[in-house]
Amino acid sequence: MKLRFAAVVLLPYSLAHGEPRFTQNDFGGVGLLQTPTARMAPAGEFSLNANRTDPYSRYSISIQPLDWLEGSFRYTAISDRKYGAEAFSGDQSYKDKAVDVKARLWQESHWLPEVALGFRDVGGTGLFSSEYFVANKRYYNLDFSLGIAWGYIGNRGDFENPLGYLDERFDTRPVNTGADAGDVNTNSYFRGSPALFGGVSYQTPWSPLSLKLEFDGNDYKHEPLDNSLKQDSPINIGAVFKLTDSVDLTAGWERGNTALFGITFHTNFASRKAPAKRYDPAVEALPAHAPTTPLDQVDWAGVSKRLENNAGYKVERIAQRDSELIVYGEQSRYFYSAKGVGRASRILDNSANDEIDWFTLVNKRYDMPVDEVSVPRETFRAVVNNQQDLTDLHRTTELNRATPHIENTLYTQALEPFTYGFGLGYKQNVGGPDGLLYQLTADVDAEYRFTRNTWTSGVISTNLLNNFDKFTYDAPSNLPRVRTDLRKYVITSDVTMPTFQLNHAKQLDQDLFGMVYGGYLESMFAGVGGELLFRPMGERWAVGADLNFVRQRDFDQGFGLRDYNTVTGHITTYTELPFDLQAAVSVGRYLARDWGATVDLSHEFTNGVKFGGWVTRTTASKEEFGEGSFDKGIYISVPFDELMSVSTMRRANLVWAPLTRDGGARLNRQYSLYTMTNGRDKDAFYKNFEKITE
Structure with a gap:
């Protein structure tokens, strides 16, 4: 039996921040109140923010994939403007979606300030779009910021645009009505009269409390949707109270006449300590001396059971080649492969006589040999017994391509054909006139x-x-x-069959993998398809291709099909980029028969947590695509191993996309050869090598 999870709720895990604390601004992202600063949260930081400053209610998610890069996704409700006519959207207030990004240009030194370049509302409606440079300098418990902004943050327009001397088009900024929702608004960048902004934050002697004083660059006379607001003062003041290590409360007074209230939930997925694995089986102790039982008399069925229960290996067979003991199996429990290898090595050390000098674990996925790890027995024993340093084991443990061996099979285990599990599923849709829509399900797989x-x-x-x-x-x-047609797929039936498919996978060559599949492939489409992946062992790149013939499913997600069908597929390259970034670039045909490309950029931390985002541009025009203009979004992928007190290989994938549209839509395939062959990533194994002793 296995457990299945499809969603996760962010809980206030403990995270101790060193002073000074970098808190969120009203829009999301590190800053003061209405304005950003050049400061960055620690890499791995995740913040969920909500605040109210009449007439705006802002809800945002901020992520820090790198120590110099910050991204935010924001959802704003404008309470004194309606989404549309009452017959169209009832009394729903206007909703605005936006993506922000900020990059540090250089760090603070003894004499020089920290400097950042940022873009607000890039790729959204552009109603709050702004570009800015901002600098910060610290003096004891005071942190001063000063910046220049074009667009929303600088709407006061203090002086003529100096860029106008280069080209007069910089003197005026196009009026943004939101009609080009989803564009990156490059025709507006750094145009119009800019304004200065800045302020200071003060960390009080009472550690939970920090204070903010801000000079706003906006005069609120040019708010979106002709919503001019009265400003009695450009000075904003605020206070942030750290309720717990992961919850901040904010209160303030803005525009000289309006109260601010906000709350932030935050954690750091890169530095927070994962819960102790209290429900994992205890590791086996090493024997004082190697057993003396001849290898052909060992209870290998019992060893196989221990390997599954304690080390997570579903054993296929166990073999001997000279002084090497080889276990073929599929790791099914431990997210960190080194941890499974270490536990398996303990079990084998307890079972094999002194004929054996090496333990080799061949990791398979659906009978495809992905990789093999070979552990020197004596060095492993010495490290576990604190007689040698871990670096000695790191240097001598080998991770290689799995290759056929001439060997003596000691044991073969019958296949366990049937497994099942239970879990919860969650869907959401935001951004339309109906506001936030959600569904919670109970799933059996x-x-x-x-x-x-x-x-x-x-x-x-x-x-x-x-x-x-x-x-x-x-x-x-x-x-x-x-x-x-998402609504119809959700409400037509209370019991659905999201997937039901037949699959076959095979290693075609030493670095080439293939897979074919057919059936009900996702909640909206059924069909047949295939995938090929070329992934050399230990390389930081791979190339894959998939091709699928699909037909649309009935709204009840049963066995029925609708008339629409298409051929869809992509060629995808995976590669490592500078700054510890990973890129996946897919080119091909999408479900709506549009052709184009998707660029996915992400950063994965040592513990497997991944922050990323994607952009898709296709042959679908803005008019065909509709609001949003093109598909884009951000996501977080978190191993449940980081959240739970029991080891698991499952992940929680949290995705935020501004809108659900038909353009740029890809088939949501259940299996991916790239994911199935992750054992070929040597970096991931050696970065967490210390887990081999746990």
Whole structure:
């Protein structure tokens, strides 16, 4: 039996920040109140923010993938403006979506300030768009900031644009009405009259409390949607109180006449300590001396059971080659492969006589040999017994491509064909006239293996709670409705079958993997398809391709099909970039029959937490795509191993996209060869090598 999870809730985990603390501004991102600063949160920081300053309610997510790069996704409700006519959206207030980004240009030194360049509302409606340079300098418990901004932050327009001397077009800034929602607004960058902004934050002697004083660069006479606001003073003041290590409360007085209240939940996924694995089985102690039982008389069935229960290996067979003991199996429990290897080595050391000098674990995925790890027995024993340093084991442990051996098979284990699990699922949709829509489900998944590399898998989902029945707005689309019929797929039936498919995978060559599949591939599409992946062992790049013929499913997600069908597929390159970034670039045909490319950039921390974002541009025009102009979003992928008191290989994937549209929509395939062959990433193994002793 296995547990299945599909969503995670951010909880206030303890995180001790060293002073000074870098707190969030009203819009999301490190800053004062209305304005940003050049400061950055520590890499790995995640913040969920909510605040109210009449007439704006702002909800934002801020992530810090690198120590010099900050990104935010924001959702703003403008309470004194309606989304549209009452017949269209009822009494819903206007909703605005935006993405912000800020990059540090250089760090603070003894004489020089920290300097950052930022863009607010890039790729959203542009109603709050702004570009700025800002600098910060610290003096004891005071942190001063000073910046220059174009657009919303600098709407006061203190002086003529100095860039106008280069080109007179910089003298005026195009008026943004939100009609080009989703554009990156490059035609407005650094245009118009800029203004100065700045302020100071003060960390009081009472550590939970910090104070803020800000000089606003906006005079609020040119607010979006002709919503001019009265400003009695450009000075804003505020206070941030650290309620717990992961919860901040903010109060302030802005524009000289309006109160601010806010709350921030934050944690650091890179530095926070994962919970102790209290529910993992205890590691086996090493024997004082190697056993003396001949290898052909060892209870290998019992060893196999221990390898599964304690080390997470579902054993296929155990073999001997000279002084090497080889275990072929599939790791099914430990996110850190070094941890499974170490536990397996302990078990083998307890079982094999002194004929054996090496333990080799061949890691397979659906019978595809992905990698093999070879551990020197004596060095491993010495390190575990604190007689040698871990670096000696690091240097002598080998991670290689799995290759065939001439060997003597000691034991073969029968395949366990059937597994199943339970979990919760969560869907959400934001950004339309209906506000936030959500669904919570109870899911049962099952897998039956006909052979080790041919299997069928499926999910049955039962609706527990949702408000999609309030979803009365189907967004206009000039493309085939491949995603915008979301409401109908959610509310038509309380019991659904999101997936049910037959799969076959195979290693075609030493670095080439293939897979074919067919059935009900996702909640909206059924069909057949195949994937190829070329991934050399230990290389920081790979190339894959998938091709699928699919047909749209009935709204009840049963066995029925609709008339729409298409061919979709992509060629994808995966590569490592400078600054510890990973890139996946896909080129091909999407579900709505549009052609284009998706660029996905991400950063993965040592513990497996990944922050990323994507942009898709296709042949679908702005008019065909609709609001948003093109597909984009941000995501966080968190190993459940970082959140739970028991080891698991499962992940929680949290995705925020401004809108659900038909353009740039990809098939949500259940299996990916790139993920299935992650054991070929040597960096991930050696970065967490210390887990081999746990």
